[in-house]
Amino acid sequence: MITSTIFKANDIRGITEGAEPEWDEDGAYAIGSALVDVLDLTRSASALVVGRDMRISGPRMSAAFAEGVLSRGVDIIDIGLASTDELWFASGRLDLPGAMFTASHNPAAYNGLKFCLAGARPIAPEQLVELAERAGGPRPEPATTPGVRREQDLLPAYAEHLLSLVDLTGIRRLTVVADAGNGMAGHTLPAVLGTLDLELVGLYTDPDGTFPNHQPNPLEPENLVDAQAAVVEHGADLALVFDGDADRCFVIDERGEVVAPSTVTAMIAAAELAREPGATVVCNKITSWSVPEIVRERGGEVVVTRVGHTFVKAAMAEHGAIFGGEHSAHYYFRDFWGADTGMLAALHVLALLGRSGRPLSELTTEFTRYAPSGELNSTVPDAPATMARVEAAFAGRGSVDHVDGLTVSGPDWWVNVRASNTEPLLRLNVEAKDPAQMARLREEVLALIRA
Incomplete structure (x- = not known):
């Protein structure tokens, strides 16, 4: 099982525990099998490095994912329990693509995947889109000779x-x-x-x-x-x-x-x-x-x-x-x-x-x-409409750009509102030269967001 919501802008994250999981072992297998084609692993790499964090679902989810990769004839180098940067190290050191089972800072019910190309290079956002499409589609035929899994510390x-x-x-x-x-x-x-x-x-x-x-x-x-x-x-x-x-x-x-x-x-x-x-x-x-x-x-x-x-x-x-x-x-x-x-x-x-x-x-x-607000999160029913409300309220007060969400910049302050890449939240950041000015801007924008 896979729900499309687990595919985020930079990685995969979704609930694996409880009565209503967003993905399970079968979904992890499908993602592993599909990743072989998305990254063209049968031709571009001798193996895929896989690590996992301490999450409860880590052993079963990573094992299912690995089976999906192995079924397509690609080898697995399993580094076992690891931090994400240890997985990046492994990819760089071995010059192999990698997959890390982690949901980073999300609560215990979640698990996820981060990917890299050989040398710890990032995968492209469009490759995640392709992975979602392939993993949710027909299952590819297994290879005549499956891959081999080996452990390495x-x-x-x-x-x-x-x-x-x-x-x-x-x-x-x-x-x-x-x-x-x-x-x-x-x-x-x-x-x-x-x-x-x-x-x-x-x-x-x-x-x-x-x-x-x-x-x-x-x-x-x-x-x-x-x-x-x-x-x-x-x-x-x-x-x-x-x-x-x-x-x-x-x-x-x-x-x-x-x-x-x-x-x-x-x-x-x-x-x-x-x-x-x-x-x-x-x-x-x-x-x-x-x-x-x-x-x-x-x-x-x-x-x-x-x-x-x-x-x-x-x-x-x-x-x-x-x-x-x-x-x-x-x-x-x-x-x-x-x-x-x-x-x-x-x-x-x-x-x-x-x-x-x-x-x-x-x-x-x-x-x-500068005085920063820190990142303030709000759950809103319609993120684009909320950002449009903030932009209208700040019309004529500073320069505006949409490089990442909405940013309004004055001579000695800026406000940014953007949708989270990983959670259903709208994130606010404010900075100003003067702490009192920062506080005023922060409260003004929070009132607009949470109206």
Whole structure:
């Protein structure tokens, strides 16, 4: 069974548990079988790399998907339990296309799939459209000789590669709270941070797809509370909070205050530009204006994309960008095949903080120039009509574009309203030079959205 709603702009996500699943093992098999034709795997690749996160449905869904691929005569390299960025690593390291079973930050009843081409390159949006059509159509004939599945543990190589990309020698000893949220960071943290001279305070590091402590979505403030409290309790230098599949990392300073992902983007961009002057940095439409300002001041070039890893990865490859960042705490690195990795971003922050001799709250001030609202979500019956209402209310007050949803920009503020790629929500982001101005704009637009 497959419902068409599981096919999103960048990946697949849908309910697999409960009385009304949106896809099941038969659907996963169909998707695996169809993917062979969409990516032309019988001719373009010797195998497909497959990983899965800790979700309850992961073993059965990934096994069914693999059977669909194997039935078409394509081999499977199964890396088992993995973070999404570990799957990107496997694709890059082995130069093979990959499929990752994860629903990222969605609740426990969900599962999903993220895909990449060989070298962790993104698949095109139109390939997801074709996959939906083929998976919902007639089942292809199986190959005369099925593929072969073999297991391969790439976690040690993944950790070694990440640690080779950041110079952590000579930094001061830090106390670090790490909240894995019962997600896949609990699998990767020991291999990466566990090898460093840190005092590591782990929270919820046992992978558990029921998420018994809090939801694996660090964009929601209530899911950061435990890490914020732990920073203060332990007198830690910072906290790192990962989402369910550990491809995103949120940062909390020594006071328990959240460091905006745009600030982290600006910090890492500045460090990468110091290493390679004149390089290109990618950011999405919702990233703070601080990022392009700082990149240009440091002599770099800026490319702005739509929100979503497919679009950012494509821009990274097209422009040979050294680094990219999104407001949602996705961070992309050329040295990581242009893919996103929360763990590598965390290592960069540790290196910058460990060399600074200052607390993180002071280190971040020079990279924070605007007051952000954070992302505010609303369920609305008609997203296009709601956005049209906002656009009409702001007529004549600023420049308008529709690169990603609706953006209205004034001289020192901007408002963006866009439909979610993964959930039935309308997302609002506001930024202004002055916090009071930001608050006024935020409340005005929220009133229009929720009218």
